[in-house]
Amino acid sequence: MAGLDFRLAPGGFYFLTGPSGAGKTSLLKLLYLAQRPTRGRLRLFGEDLTDAPREDLPAFRRRIGVVFQDFRLIRHLSAFDNVALPLRIAGQSDREIEGPVREMLAWVGLADRASARPPTLSGGEQQRVAIARAVIARPELLVADEPTGNVDAAMANRLINLFEAMNRLGTTVVVATHDMSLIAAVKGARLMRLENGRLADPTGELRHPPSLSREAGA
Template sequence: MGLRYGTEAEVLQGLDFRLERGGFYFLTGPSGAGKTSLLKLLYLAQRPTRGRIRLFGEELADAPREALPAFRRRIGVVFQDFRLVRHLSAFDNIALPLRLAGEDDRTIEGPVREMLAWVGLADRASARPPTLSGGEQQRVAIARAVIAQPELLVADEPTGNVDAAMANRLISLFEALNRLGTTVVVATHDLSLIASVSGARMMRLEGGLLSDPTGELRHPPTRGYRA
């Protein structure tokens, strides 16, 4: 599989890997290696310009555009630039995936309050994104991504704006979600973060190429997602 933007050279080339369903993966590599582009393929914001991608048992490289939102609702995404809805409170930003899934407001209140407390923002529930610090916005974005217990969680530098203690707390949240069966892919430069998760696998991108020294990405032990 490959990806290029316009007529430029491919930013990703020769990708051929499978993620184990329920696995925990860290994606590393130097700046400009294509990590964000690879994540965009995984959360269906970008289609490969050649090859195929298979998620949730479906071939999606050529799927009709109108079919993609249903698949995206099964994916939680933590963006580098947060992408919070500016006119909504922290509470309502976190509640958004549940409301889009059709859940009643009476059933949303408890889980959202619990998530706000977990990320240390219980007292900021009514605050809107422009009044939050970068670290607070990042925690709201992470809470929004995990609140609906997605089948696949994709996070782009999710701990870049928080201190070490909060970074470890957020990674513990990812691990808890992973234990419930969510496949987790985290792009990061933080090697200490990678070392903190027992059993996590590491993928490395450099020059648009994905390394697979152990062969685990091509031949994982169980069924998974193919790209």
């Protein structure tokens, strides 16, 4: 992937598209701090994290919700406990967690599957648990890699409505997808396209500058 230079406006809604192998997943990994840039600068929430100590990164990651393409659910935990995990990490009590987690599971159509563990869930159900977990703590940045690839059209619309609701609350949303109907459904969303190492910025202008920088919440 060539050098990219762009900024995400806090509270914006972005779709990232491009052919397979264009680097979408690699770019998302930079956004949720799973990788660091090999050159250039990386800014997040107003902080330059390019050379930040490794022990400082978990605090920033807790401000980010991630929907992974391969779900990454904890197999021995129930759907309820997978969704509750970010709230428990944040120090909330079981009493505080119960209502929001039940409500979120109901929103994604899994109210009756709260006690089920991931190996007993279908791919689409696992996807919905992963999305519920990503948004339950109202992250400042939500990064989703093909979040509707395993669900039907009706559920895809319901999930994108959830992302829009998070966005209205101030969350910056970045969704990588090939689904153009999904993109068309979100009014006001901005489109970025990766192709041949080049990025079309939100205004549609192709750019190919020498560095990668990214900022949200500044």
